[in-house]
Every structure is written in structure tokens, then in C-alpha cells.
Amino acid sequence: MEEQELAIEVRADGTITATTPADNRRQRERLSPFTGPDAELIKLFERWIARRDHVWQDRDLRAFGSLLHRYLFPGTMWSWVENRLPGLPHPARVALIFPPDPPFARLAAVPWEYLHRPGNDGYYLATDSRLVLSRYLRRAATRADLTPVDRPRIQIVVSRPKTSQLKDVVFDDVEEAVRATEQHGFAVLETLHDPGVDQLFRAIEERQPHVVHYMGHGEFRQEQAEGRLALVDSYGDVDWVSDRELAEHMRRLSRVPRMLVLHSCDGARADFTESFAGLAPQLLRSGLHCVIAMQYAVTNSTxxxxxxxxxxxxxARVPPDRAVQAARMHIGGRTGADPRLLGIPVTYLHGRPERLFPEEA
Incomplete structure (x- = not known):
């Protein structure tokens, strides 16, 4: 964890530890089971946030974020964290680490990006200038440094199954925006439309992109603690592929992409019923270094x-977690923006974030 300035880790037994790896100082508390009153309120807020007919105010999100804060930082945990912040680099990377197995695996799908420090002088952790909030996967062994990249290759994937169960995916404007990155030094490959799982990974194997940018549908099934991605079967219908199956295909690649971007576009309105939040952890274990996910479907313009x-x-070779922070502020600061936008982007890291696209020495 030497890459992070502050790690907040939940263990499988419910122990939560805050650690500053540079000096190995730590504070330990114990979480209540995710079945108590606070947990039920969090689940209620999660259902409310999915309602399209509810106009959210910032005070609503502050209440939700304060509830998240109370659950994740029991006892004296947060006061210990705040006392450590002045001595950390600016901005300090804050890594949230959750266990892969029940009973606390469910926490990986909670939208922690809405964490809000309670009180009159409260603030959202995800938008505070002193912090860069991301989710981190603990790994068993240190990976080798990534080799320099002159022109990172981006593979756009658009998945639009023929089914009335899913809304259409609006992708043209985003595809154009991604292609415009060629002027900034990226190489954008030919877009892959409506692939099945075998076709998708065959294309990745042949083209060896550094970044895969997926536009389509995703979901998280809470009962099974399983994320799924909507691909297309041989008849053009939806083929829901589990996170574990995707990870298994990823592990078979001779060269795994460095970054995966996941989002769903629904035209004119955001859809908070879709979620990529639970999909990323399993994919990171397959060898990816970074997954950037929009937790819910967003409008095309967003x-x-x-x-x-x-x-x-x-x-500009900004580390991915800080790049997401800048993009979060960009979409959240637009006039008339839905206050929920600040918590939609989420960054999952598995490795040194500043070395995702290193330049030649």
C-alpha cells in the first residue's frame, strides 16, 4: 500500500483499519453488521437514489452521505483520520478497500463517493480539494512497473442488444469525444459493435488496446453479490455475462488492458437503477490496473x-484517480447539474496509479 497516503480497509471479520503506510500508523475499530438500522437506512437511500421521479436536493445527498460516513467511520476513526490529514501530501490519496467475500463484500457496491463529513462545516470527501478518493484492491504480490507508452490505444465497445428490457444506448457523441483524443496523443481503434463475449475478447487479443471503453448496460445483483455486463448473443439478444466469467476471459489474454472504462448512456435522462459498482473488483483481479465506472447510467451530454x-x-499523464477527480468536478459544476452527479464516477485501482501510462525516460 506504499502508493497510497491513507488506506481505509474493511476486513472479512468486520474490522476496519485506517492506516498511513508511510509511517505505518493505524487506528482500528469494528463495523456493525450490514444488517442493522444504519445499513437498512443506507439500502433505503440506495433505492431512493434510483427513483427518476424524485428531484434530489443537495441537503438530501448530505443526509445520505452523512449516514454513509457514520457507518464507515465508527468510534474515533474519523477524528483520527482528520488529525492525520495535515501531515499528508496535498492532495492525499484515500484508498477504500473492501473484502471480496461475504458478509461484507456487499459494501463494494455501496456508493461511497457520496461520503459526507457531517456538521455545519461538512464536505463531500470525493470533491474536497485535499483528497483524491478511490477504491483499491489489495494484492498478494507487487506487480512490475508498466512499460512506457508513446500512443496509448483505446478500444471503444458499444453493446446494444435487441431487447425491450433494456433502454437504447446512445453513443455517437461520446464516441466522437473519445476519437477526438487522437489529437492529444491517443490512438483510437475501430469501434466494436454488439460483440458476443468470444468476439470481444478475440478483438482485445488481436488489437491489444491499453484502454477498453465500454458503452452499454451493467447491473449488480445484490443477492448473489455479482456484477454482470450486457453483451450480445448470436441472435442479437442480450447475453448477461457475469463478472467472474469476464475475469476468466481476461486472464486468458496474452496482454491484459491497463484500464477499463464502463458507462451507460440513456439519452436525455439519467438512470440510477443501473450499476457498474459491483463489477469492477472481480475484473481487477484478472489483471487490469484500473477500472473507471459510472455507477449509474448518465445522460449523453454528461x-x-x-x-x-x-x-x-x-x-497529460495525470494519474487516473486524479483524472477522474477533475472530470467529476467538471460534470458536477455545470449549471443546473443534478447533485447526484458528484457521486457517479468511481475509480478502482490495482497498482501504482501514477504509472498507468508512463512516458519514455
Whole structure:
């Protein structure tokens, strides 16, 4: 964990530890089971956030974020964290680490990007200038440094199964925005439309992109603690592929992409019933270094604005977690923006974030 300035880790037994790896100082508390009153309220807020007919105010999100904060930082945990912040680099990377197995695996799908420090002087952790919030996967062994890349290759994937169960995926504007990154030093490959799982990974094996940018549908099944991605079968219908199956295909590649971007566009309105939140952890274990996911479906204009800023930052060799932070502020600061937008982008890391696209020495 030497890459992070502050790690917040939940263990399988419910122990939560805050650690500053540089000096190995730590604070330990115990989480209540995710079945108590606070957990039920969090689940209720999660259902409310999915309602399209509810106009959210910032005070609503502050209440939700404060509830998340109370659950994740029991006892004296947060006061210990705040006392450590002045001595950390600016901005400090804050890594949230959750266990892969029940009973606390469910926490990986909670939208922690809405964490809000309670009180009159409260703030959202995801937008505070002192912090860069990301999710991190603990690994058993240190990986070798990534080799320098002159022109990172981006593979766009658009999945639009023929089914009335899913809304159409609006992708043209985002595709155009991603292609515009060629002027910033990226190489954008031919778009892959409506692939099946075998076709998708055959294309990745042949083209060996550094980044795969998926536009389509995803979901997280809470009962099974399983994320799924909507691909297309041989009849053009939806083929829901589980995170574990995707990870198995990823592990068979001779060269795994460095980054995966996941989002769903639904035209004019955001859809908070879809989620990529639970999909990323399993994929990171397959060898990816970074997954950037939009936790819920967003409007076409939001996805375009986010992509433009994200790739602009990455082209400048900004680390991916900080690139997402800049893109988050960009979409959240637009006039009339839905306050929920601040919590939609989420970054999952598995390795040194600043070395995703290193330049030649």
C-alpha cells in the first residue's frame, strides 16, 4: 500500500483499519453488521437514489452521505483520520478497500463517493480539494512497473442488444469525444459493435488496446453479490455475462488492458437503477490496473463531458484517480447539474496509479 497516503480497509471479520503506510500508523475499530438500522437506512437511500421521479436536493445527498460516513467511520476513526490529514501530501490519496467475500463484500457496491463529513462545516470527501478518493484492491504480490507508452490505444465497445428490457444506448457523441483524443496523443481503434463475449475478447487479443471503453448496460445483483455486463448473443439478444466469467476471459489474454472504462448512456435522462459498482473488483483481479465506472447510467451530454475531461487529463499523464477527480468536478459544476452527479464516477485501482501510462525516460 506504499502508493497510497491513507488506506481505509474493511476486513472479512468486520474490522476496519485506517492506516498511513508511510509511517505505518493505524487506528482500528469494528463495523456493525450490514444488517442493522444504519445499513437498512443506507439500502433505503440506495433505492431512493434510483427513483427518476424524485428531484434530489443537495441537503438530501448530505443526509445520505452523512449516514454513509457514520457507518464507515465508527468510534474515533474519523477524528483520527482528520488529525492525520495535515501531515499528508496535498492532495492525499484515500484508498477504500473492501473484502471480496461475504458478509461484507456487499459494501463494494455501496456508493461511497457520496461520503459526507457531517456538521455545519461538512464536505463531500470525493470533491474536497485535499483528497483524491478511490477504491483499491489489495494484492498478494507487487506487480512490475508498466512499460512506457508513446500512443496509448483505446478500444471503444458499444453493446446494444435487441431487447425491450433494456433502454437504447446512445453513443455517437461520446464516441466522437473519445476519437477526438487522437489529437492529444491517443490512438483510437475501430469501434466494436454488439460483440458476443468470444468476439470481444478475440478483438482485445488481436488489437491489444491499453484502454477498453465500454458503452452499454451493467447491473449488480445484490443477492448473489455479482456484477454482470450486457453483451450480445448470436441472435442479437442480450447475453448477461457475469463478472467472474469476464475475469476468466481476461486472464486468458496474452496482454491484459491497463484500464477499463464502463458507462451507460440513456439519452436525455439519467438512470440510477443501473450499476457498474459491483463489477469492477472481480475484473481487477484478472489483471487490469484500473477500472473507471459510472455507477449509474448518465445522460449523453454528461457522458460526453466526462469523457472529454477524463481523456484530456490522461493525455497529460495525470494519474487516473486524479483524472477522474477533475472530470467529476467538471460534470458536477455545470449549471443546473443534478447533485447526484458528484457521486457517479468511481475509480478502482490495482497498482501504482501514477504509472498507468508512463512516458519514455
Amino acid at each position: 457522458a460526453t463531458a466526462f469523457s472529454v475531461e477524463l481523456y484530456r487529463q490522461l493525455a
